[in-house]
Amino acid sequence: MSVASVRRAARESVSGLPREFWWLWTSTLVNRLGAFVSIFLAMFLTADQGRSASYAGLVGSLLGLGSVVSSIGGGVMTDRLGRRPTMLVAQASTAVSVAVLGFMTDPVAIAVVAFVVGMASNASRPAVQAMIADIVAPADRVRAFALNYWAINLGFAISSVAAGLVARYSYLLGFLGEAAMTLACAVLVFVKVPESRPDGAAAGGTKGARSARSDEPAVSMGTVLRDGRYMAxxxxxxxxxxxxxxxQVALPVAMTEGGFSTTDYGLAIAVNGVLIVALQIPVTRFIEHRSPRRLLVVASLLGGYGFGLTAFADSLAVYALTVCVWTLAEIISSPTQMGLVVRLSPVQGRGRYQGMATLAWAVAALVAPVAGGTVIDRFGAGALWAGCAVVGTLAAGGYWALMRGLTPAGGSPGGAAEPAAPAVEQPATAG
Known part of the structure; x- marks a missing residue:
């Protein structure tokens, strides 16, 4: 491939998206560049604070529990208050709570503040995803979600290295650094990112309020829960x-039991980040106008059997190969699922629907470590990897059955009937 063709491909990958999206994309990148707590919280508690591993696990669980709680709360705020106010409140709260956490020494205070950090840091996700859906045309949404996901992983990859260097000198400096970066993200949103909520979107759950579209009823969390297809x-x-x-837990445990070192695990899992940064954009260009039904079936099978192949891994190279397989599934599934959520959501209920989608991942983050560890202890790692293949097959069958008739965005009957992205309201502070 020539340099000219690479440049053309890159230009086509980023062209056609509104300016507001790129400011939102930049805020996402800035936010992830400052990640520290999610990387070194356990080491901070054990190495710096002298706490036990079980206490570190408890605090980590509370951090995750906070994310679960805020998934729904953030979605409701997104619809009621608006996308921009929700992001500002969430990011400002995150900055303050992360800074406070760095100064905590009492075990109860640490646990409480960690729970608050989990709530604050996750509350903005439904707002970001709803805003992307608001401002990007249906045919470009998969690409937009992929670019945002790419920014998350690029920022996290850079911040992981930077956080390791900072932690060698001062954990407190890391907490304050994340607080500063998150605050900078909030300032960027305040100055450059306009509100995008469609007129009447606050109608969800309020009696007598005007709907965003006259033919769409008001949306509440009950509406989301009663939407059988979406909940499936x-x-x-x-x-x-x-x-x-x-x-995150089962793989390093299995590798350790197999005689591999923490360095080996680090090298294997690094393949995940490298591939996402390298392949997310070109793979998305290939899949963005293809059937979401087929893409999610393929992703489910690649994810399930990618982890299933781990049962046969006996060298670092084979472990790295399995990571390549399930990383491809992640690259395909992430933007496709986010685009699918938008297409199944009523315009005035995007925040609540996105919040429920975020909740699924937050709950999985709580359940998976316990479930994986329990299966390994009782039945062995081989049973866990076989179970992943079975679960992936079940998910593939479910997507195949549920998504009948759903075509690529912009086609028929999928995205063609959806109205164009509305004009966004320019705040007085925008520059």
Whole structure:
């Protein structure tokens, strides 16, 4: 491939998206560049604070529990208050709570503040995803979600290295650094990111309020829960998330039991980040106008059997190969699922629907470590990897059955009937 063709491909990957999206994308990148707590919280508690491993696990669980709680709360705020106010409140709260956490020494205070950090840091996700859906045309949404996901992983990859260097000198400096970066993200949103909520979107759950579209009823959380097809999709997303989450606890445990070192695990899992950064954009260009039904079936099978192949791994190279397989599933599934959520959501209920989708992953993050560890202890790692293959197959069958008739965005009958992205309201502070 020539340099000219690479440049052309890159230009086509980023062209046609509104300016507001790129400011939102930049805020996402800035936010992830400052990640520290999620990387070194356990080491901070054990090495710096002298706490036990079980206490570190408890605090980590509270951090995750906070994310579960805020998934729904953030979705409701997104619809009621608006996308921009929700992001500002969430990011400002995150900055303050992260800074406070760095100064905590009492075990109860640490646990409480960690729970608050989990709530604050996750509350903005439904707002970001709803805003992307608001401002990007249906045919470009998969690409937009993929670019945002790419920014998350690029920022996290850079911040992981930077956080390691900072932690060698001062954990407190890391906490304050994350607080500063998150605050900078909030300032960027305040100055450059306009509100995008469609007129009447706050109608959800309020009596007599005007709907965003005259033919659409008001949306409440009850509406979301009664949407059978959508909740089935959320359930399938939960199954897929359970598979991917095995990389965080079950995989390193299995590798350790197999005689591999922590360095070996680090090298194997690094393949995940490298591939996402390298392949997310070109793969998305290939899949963005293809059937979401087929893509999610393929992703489910690749994810399930990618982890299933781990049962046969006997060398670092084979472990790295299995990571390549399920990483491809992650690259395909992430933007496709986010685009699917938008297409199944009423315009005035995007925040609540996105919040429920976020909840599926937050709950999976809590359940997967316990489930994976329990299966390994009782039945062995081989049973867990076989179970991943079974779960992936079930998810693939579910997507195949549920998504009949759903075509690529912009086609028929899928995205063609959806109204164009509305004009966004320019705040007085925008520059």
């Amino acid at each position: 999709v959320v359930g399938l997303s939960f199954l897929l998330a359970l598979i991917f989450m095995q990389s």
